[in-house]
Amino acid sequence: NFADAYQIDKEGKSAYDINSDNGTIQMVSADLSKRETVCTGIRFPVAMAFNREGDLFCTEQEGATWLPNGNPLDELLHIPLDGSGPNNKPSTKRHFGFPPRHPRHNPDVIDEPSTFDYAPQHQSTCGMVFNEPVNGGPVFGPESWAGDAIVCGESRGKLWRTKLVRTPSGYVATSQLFACLQMLTVDACVAPDGDLIVACHSGPPDWGTGPTGIGKLFRIQMEQPEAARPVATWAEGPQEIRIAFDHPLDVTELRQLTERIRIEHGEYVRAGDRFENLMPPYAAVQAQLIKPRFALPVTGTSVTSDMRTLIINTAPMRSNDYFAVTVPMQSELDVDFALHGVEARWTPAKGNPTPAWSGWLPHADLTVAKAMLAASAGHEALWTALEQPGTLTLRSKLNLHNILRPAIQPGASIDYEWPAEEAIVTFGSDHGIVLQASRATDASQPVTEIAVVCDQSNVEWQLATFRTSADVTDPVDVVVAMRTGDGTIPRLTASVQTNEDSSLRPLQLHRFLLPWVDVNTKSDSTTFAEFPKIAELEGGSWARGRKVFRSEAASCYKCHSVGSGGARIGPDLVNLVHRDFASVMRDVANPSFGINPDYIGHVIALNDGRVLTGVLQTDGDQLLLGDEKGTVTKLSKSDIESMAASKT
Template identity: 45%
Template sequence: MNRYTILFANVLAAFATCTLPAQPVGSIEVRRETVEKVPPIQMLAPGFSVRELPLNLKNINNLVYAPDGRLFALGYNGVVYQLKDTDGDGLEDTATLFFANKPEQILPSIGMCWGPGGLYIASRGRVIRLKDKGDGTGELETIAKDWVKPTGMAGSGLDAIGIAVDQQGNVFFGLGCDDWHEAYRVNKETGKSDYNIHSDRGTVQKLSSDFKTHEAICTGIRFTISMAFNANGDLFATDQEGATWLPNGNPFDELLHIQPGRHYGFPPRHPKYLPNVIDEPSVFDYAPQHQSTCGLHFNERLANGKNVFGPSWWQGDALVSGESRGKIWRTKLVKSAAGYVAQTELIACLNMLTIDSIPTPQGDLLVTCHSGKPDWGTGPEGEGKLFKISYTDKMAPQPVFAYASSPTETRVIFDRPLDPGKLKNLAKLSSITMGRYVGAGDRFESFQPGYQAVKDQNEVPRFNLPVLTGGLSSDNRSLVLLTASRKEAVNYGVQLPEGESAERTHDGSRHEMPQQSAIDVLSDLSGVEVEWRAASGKEKWSGWLPHLDLSVAKGFTEASEEHKHLFGLLKRPGKLTLRSQLDMGLMLHPKTQPGAKLDYEYPPEMVTVVFKSDAKLKLKSGANVKVRRMNDKELEITTMPKADQWVPIEISLMTGECEPKIDVSWFTAEDSRPRPLQLRRMLMPWATPHAEELQQVTERRIPEIVGGDWQRGKKVFYGEQAACFKCHQVAGVGGKIGPDLSNLPQRDYASVYKDITEPSAAINPDHLAYNIELKSGEAVTGVILEDTVDGLVIGQATGQSITVAKNQIASRKASSISLMPEGLLQGLSNQQRKDLLTFLLVESAKQAKN
């Protein structure tokens, strides 16, 4: 392999032997900071322009293209629009009503797609088809209903959620879990679980193409916010984090490959309550905790369009939207013999709640954002915005990925040659930040959800890793940064200069929005050290691959010229050697939220990794690993892994006339089904585990409630003066009109205080208030607790409920404000406020201990 030539060998030697695992020499601890002016959308790679659509619409939940190129938008309020560009400037400027939703037939819904005959919507209590009438409007049909209702939320809450239609016309939709804050549904009288794995709840349903039958194809689902089929016809879904309510239930926001008969971990396996399931691992976890993954679309050509979004090698990638921090990710999926492996890059940071992002037939990306604050924004009547991201400079070199090739070298691979003239003062203008919770473009993350776990993440130390010098590879496609030695397996956020200007060039005449001039990528210490030697002894290649499975590695490196060269060499006679370390902890056991403790311990896992090739394999591993040779071309290693004790591995084989093959899969003693190794499971041979900082988090201290008394606060909560209990419950005691507050100890003080004092700043979709006008002229406002054939049960702000006959209703509309009135704390003394917030924010078990 042709290596770069840079005169820094002496600098390397000076730093190579004098570092500490957690803090390299010369590194400086830094605080997480946000730039002063965060752009509405900051692309983390060059070549993209951003424009806002000139439309004034309420918050939009879903964007859908019909096969003929028509664009539809589902409003949070149930209104469905067709969006059109009437002046040819590339921006949709007109919204016509495809379905006016008067009276309110479609309640607030998330999940819309195109299928035979029109638009399909997952809604509360039913699946809807808006049949395309051919005149620019749709006619509502109910194509599925009558499933088990959830027990754990008010009747206005989301029910069916996320939807996709396959090529045969079968409809797939999710039914949210039965009770998201009490997933096992433990019966207080019997102590046994009332969770029913055979229930419709917490499943993905398959509705036949004739709409006559539907069946559950998998279980253990929390909320499948979005679903989509990829080009292979495989179904994927985004599912949301649940560890706030169940410490090991969906510890992260997830991308799931939906497979029949699998259980996806909410609730997870439990020795007493749910002993006979296997928790299927996600394809990818969007970390750290609390991202709120929503929209999912695959980057394919639409409606006979000629382009995909971004460079051609982005085709087929999943585009995933993260609501509660304003993110868009690009996840590349490679299908191995054992299943899908994912590689994810953050491509955009936004300053609004990001709900959906869909590729357009023209090769742009259309994005819908909600106004308001996380987690829920301003609700159905809030004002939203739509943006279009365009790939305007197709000659701009795009970062493909970044990796650590040695303890002192970070390489960033680009898809075309860089201009050396634009890289003056490269080392001075580049920076690397290291830390457990470091991400790409962190300085553009302008808001976060108000959870204690997020606050704890921000408190974990991060350091600037000194960049000593930098340069280019001989083909100008690899940017190389030399740093002080680092071996700790944490995240490394790399910021690179894009040019001399602080801002990217943008065309005001096209209404392009400003962006900062910088390139941001994320690196870690995952990967495989690779060496190939020609049989003649005259040629050698050494470097890095992302995976031991060669088909997976090739799929992830297709845009890298240096790796194309490697795979060309592998067709020639020689010897290939791969070295790595395997992290085989918690293979089928989900992680537990930091600081939390389960009421049981996982049994040890016996893990087997299988290697298959078309050539004779040789393998070396650690002392506590059993190596079993099935035949010359198949080997297994079996071990009982321990926390932070990775398994060293070296694989070698002879190469020849065709490209070699190594298939990698794993199984455990609990479940023999083969699964693929995800990228994070393979670490460079010199990498060392990081310390789990949050496992040592000290007892939580909240300065604002010092002096508060939990027992007195309980009396305030259940007393008539504050009357919180009439609408809310804690630990199963209280009303159900408003959100259950049992999980507030997971939240931070500031966000809880704001929820009380500004209840309409973020409106919980499970507890939307409705303004209902009766034919008599009387108006009723409240949360819909039950929706039957004949009437509605309405929960009011007083905590009382009334029943309204449907034949007496003139109209109903989601309210733009919360049912919870403002000023509830004003009637309490300062001490009562402290006591109340102590009751809400301190766990009862800890209070009892104290």
């Protein structure tokens, strides 16, 4: 019974029977002669489908309205068909949390975590289809979307594209919202011509106008295959957001971008919130709507020289919120991200001329990271470098709270206490690894080092393991270092098990927090008021800096101004005080890395045969071309034979 899971009678006894067919997925033989239970604890599955690997997935709707910890979020579940249960016992079945484990009513189960949660609460995941060709036709959308799960959120009119990456311990998923509809979005399928056909129902959530109501079919087409589409969004640092695109951006759409970008953050903030017109009738949804949303100031923008990555400089981000970014281009683009991920740094071995690389990864498992960043041009240098001699160092904070404990709906409580839970985290690699783990449970206490056990008995696959309490909310700081360089990208995996269940499970993306995130910082109006002191600038001389800026040797003043009244060939540098030290130093050392979209270089061929390069500005009807020496050439449009944006 999806509304009364434990079926408790007047005497307080539960009639729930885990051996019944209710709340299970059944596998029926081809000749219909027999059937068997595949799993239990399923509440309201609407869609089931096999991916290209032959693995079964299903959508599962939240149940916390009926039980405080009974599937608080809508889920995508991976349903293993190998017969393995908790503690790898074939005699037990995996239980997916409805009803959840209870010391009296349901004591002998382990609540299986989901593969992906669709949040905030009350999305009502319904239809799902894997994005595969039909009758030899194309997939829906760009080729990089092939094989992804397209999931429908019925109650709020959502369509997500969920990428699933298989690991030895299970699937890791990431998801991107790509459409918001104004009707209840029930199901979708890929047509033979590659279009997406979406079935919608009329009326309000949850159930609309019922079985006699009018529905509609919509066709979603990709009209511009070469248009730049976002493939990943992340925080590169406390004051820098990056959005990677699968194709080069259109230069003409990037003018005055700093003034036009909008960023909001908060606990329930997501991309596309402004398009929502369907509100499920639940108190939890009303609580989400009145939760504060905060604006994050934008201090600058630039694009990489290949025009594939947009860089947004912001006020400091510290709170563990979700951030939604609206980028006004030809059609406004909405993306979101949280401060999740891994800080990566690769340094070449002595004598190796390959440049060092540093940046963000979504996960410590390199197979997962590479699959999720397949269309990110800025990460291609890392995959090449990992084949060369050097050292890769990963840093992150691991959130290990409640590994096998279902979340409790906000404002609710349960009438029992869980036994102590320990998380056992294992990193494995074919290149040998060094692992450090520590935890600070109190700001007034010193950091506690966590013992790491290394297993090098198998030289081809070495393990490093630590165990710690999963009952506390404080994350574990981890540093993983490994040698690279045998012509292949090294394998690195990350998995978790607990003291109650030895089965290995993957660490999902939300378990990784960036190392600079303060998990205790709350979102409020003062969160971004204080800028941290920069050690490298302590004791610096403003007067000496001004002297260098205006010197002939540096010649900065010929192109840039600091405030009004200076040169206009390059960007005004007055906003650099809002940037972080590392990104400013990067732009000084490598000016071509990030190019301000208002100062894109151009190559101009003139009618008289001359070819000029520089930054193009307008002054009334005239064009002003400023070159690297600070010289400004005045041009008329009639003087120009051809003009193209430069890549440097």
